[in-house]
Amino acid sequence: MDITGASGSELIWEKYKEAEKRLKELENSIEWFKVCFDTAYEGITIVDERGYIRMMNDAYCRFISVRKEDVVGRYVEEVIENTRLPVVLQTGIPERNQAHRLLGQDMVVHRIPIWKDNKVIGAVGMLIFEGVSELYKIFERMQILHEKIGDNRIVFESPKPKSNKVTFDQIIGESESIAEAKKIARRAAQTSATILLTGESGVGKELFAKAIHYLSPFQNGPLVSVNCASIPENLLESELFGYEEGAFTGSRKDGKPGKFELANKGTLFLDEIGDMPLHMQAKILRVLQEREVERVGGTKSIPVDFRLVAATHRSLEEMVREGTFRKDLYYRLNVIPIHIPPLAQRRTDIPLLIAAQLQAISQKNNMPAKDIDKEAMSLLMNYDWPGNIRELVNTVERLVTLSEDDRIRTSDLPEVFFGKGAWRGEQEPSASWKQPVSVKRGQQDEKKRILEVLQEMNGNKSKTAKKLGISRATLYNKLNKYQLG
Numbered sequence: 001m002d003i004t005g006a007s008g009s010e011l012i013w014e015k016y017k018e019a020e021k022r023l024k025e026l027e028n029s030i031e032w033f034k035v036c037f038d039t040a041y042e043g044i045t046i047v048d049e050r051g052y053i054r055m056m057n058d059a060y061c062r063f064i065s066v067r068k069e070d071v072v073g074r075y076v077e078e079v080i081e082n083t084r085l086p087v088v089l090q091t092g093i094p095e096r097n098q099a100h101r102l103l104g105q106d107m108v109v110h111r112i113p114i115w116k117d118n119k120v121i122g123a124v125g126m127l128i129f130e131g132v133s134e135l136y137k138i139f140e141r142m143q144i145l146h147e148k149i150g151d152n153r154i155v156f157e158s159p160k161p162k163s164n165k166v167t168f169d170q171i172i173g174e175s176e177s178i179a180e181a182k183k184i185a186r187r188a189a190q191t192s193a194t195i196l197l198t199g200e201s202g203v204g205k206e207l208f209a210k211a212i213h214y215l216s217p218f219q220n221g222p223l224v225s226v227n228c229a230s231i232p233e234n235l236l237e238s239e240l241f242g243y244e245e246g247a248f249t250g251s252r253k254d255g256k257p258g259k260f261e262l263a264n265k266g267t268l269f270l271d272e273i274g275d276m277p278l279h280m281q282a283k284i285l286r287v288l289q290e291r292e293v294e295r296v297g298g299t300k301s302i303p304v305d306f307r308l309v310a311a312t313h314r315s316l317e318e319m320v321r322e323g324t325f326r327k328d329l330y331y332r333l334n335v336i337p338i339h340i341p342p343l344a345q346r347r348t349d350i351p352l353l354i355a356a357q358l359q360a361i362s363q364k365n366n367m368p369a370k371d372i373d374k375e376a377m378s379l380l381m382n383y384d385w386p387g388n389i390r391e392l393v394n395t396v397e398r399l400v401t402l403s404e405d406d407r408i409r410t411s412d413l414p415e416v417f418f419g420k421g422a423w424r425g426e427q428e429p430s431a432s433w434k435q436p437v438s439v440k441r442g443q444q445d446e447k448k449r450i451l452e453v454l455q456e457m458n459g460n461k462s463k464t465a466k467k468l469g470i471s472r473a474t475l476y477n478k479l480n481k482y483q484l485g
């Protein structure tokens with residue numbers, strides 16, 4: 001008997017009933033999953049890490065005229081013509097909205113790698129439209145709809161030259177934390193509330209500020225950016241407030257409006273607000289409270305109306321505690337705080353960002369996009385990215401420029417990428433890029449790194465391969481290549 005008075009067999013019976021109930025629930029949700037999978041209009045196929053089909057839904061089977069039981073367990077290339085799922089398994093890079101020719105029809109497809117514990121364990125292929133013609137039909141229907149309501153914005157014509165407008169779609173990332181930040185920013189953008197963006201350098205604070213402006217009621221006004229850290233302290237006041245004629249020696253004859261005035265009816269982006277000297281903080285607070293400015297050397301007040309977005313990589317709370325940031329200004333700024341997490345805390349976004357960057361570089365240079373092999377991608381996924389997305393953007397650009405063939409490989413990477421977060425805080429980001437990295441140098445780095453890890457692991461090849469983020473087979477190939485056998 002236990003303290004509730006139940007005997008041992010009663011307890012076992014209860015446990016059994018509980019387990020049975022859970023099993024039923026599980027069966028029920030699997031049933032639901034199967035129904036959804038097979039009811040979807042889109043064709044879906046799932047392959048394991050070797051490229052063998054594990055699942056294919058009814059829509060896909062119907063489209064390529066096969067029976068499920070005949071294709072599950074077969075290598076995907078034997079079943080789907082022109083498939084690039086094996087490539088996606090190799091690179092770990094998602095390929096979204098790609099054209100794919102299947103049974104003589106142009107299709108739009110997504111190919112999505114499944115990452116788990118920094119390894120690609122499979123991939124999902126989705127057929128989005130039954131032929132690209134479906135896409136045109138949607139456009140036609142939208143055009144008719146917009147003509148009816150007197151809105152002729154959607155028309156078939158060649159794409160217009162790109163504007164500098166930034167939209168939230170351009171903020172790449174699907175991790176939970178970035179999706180949450182985007183959700184809050186989208187909502188806040190549509191109000192006039194002050195927004196405080198925080199996050200390490202290079203996480204995308206400025207990109208967020210731009211996307212907020214172009215979605216806000218202030219989008220038709222100017223977007224004026226001020227980097228408070230880069231303006232010398234003695235010029236900060238005249239930059240922000242402007243000055244009147246003859247305010248100081250060397251000033252312009254007819255005076256100059258400041259950034260507050262220039263941002264009228266638009267958005268003022270005060271970047272690195274944590275670097276603002278204390279005496280200027282007081283003056284800024286006054287403008288925010290009174291909504292008017294007085295130019296340096298002037299006497300009249302000029303009304304200003306703008307939305308403020310501020311950003312900082314510092315902790316303003318800590319600065320308030322230390323007495324280096326005014327508490328009242330902090331409360332004025334912190335109306336809608338949005339934190340953008342560092343890239344190392346949202347590693348699932350790394351392949352997406354790399355894919356987008358490879359695409360952007362190829363478009364810019366009008367050449368086919370390079371890809372990355374799985375081992376190199378795994379090293380990039382493991383790296384800490386202290387310079388965040390700015391560092392990633394620069395890294396991909398350098399890799400594309402310096403790698404000699406169409407695929408970026410581990411031998412193209414400098415040594416900072418070998419070993420997780422090896423240098424964080426100890427060395428300048430990407431210091432080893434300073435020398436041009438030839439393939440030869442990359443190979444020397446790789447050989448050195450393999451030897452180091454082999455020694456560390458007392459010659460154990462499995463452990464060495466694991467630590468290097470490569471397969472045992474690849475390690476053996478490399479040992480042969482560098483004659484380390």
Ligand SMILES: Nc1ncnc2c1ncn2[C@@H]1O[C@H](COP(=O)(O)OP(=O)(O)OP(=O)(O)O)[C@@H](O)[C@H]1O
Nearest residue numbers: 170171172173200201202203204205206207389390
């Ligand atoms: N989610 C993202 N998707 C695509 N590009 C991004 C993303 N986030 C940042 N970038 C790019 O990374 C670079 C750095 O971003 P940004 O200047 O906005 O960072 P920041 O946080 O303002 O940095 P700092 O604090 O150093 O000024 C820019 O080229 C930007 O376009």
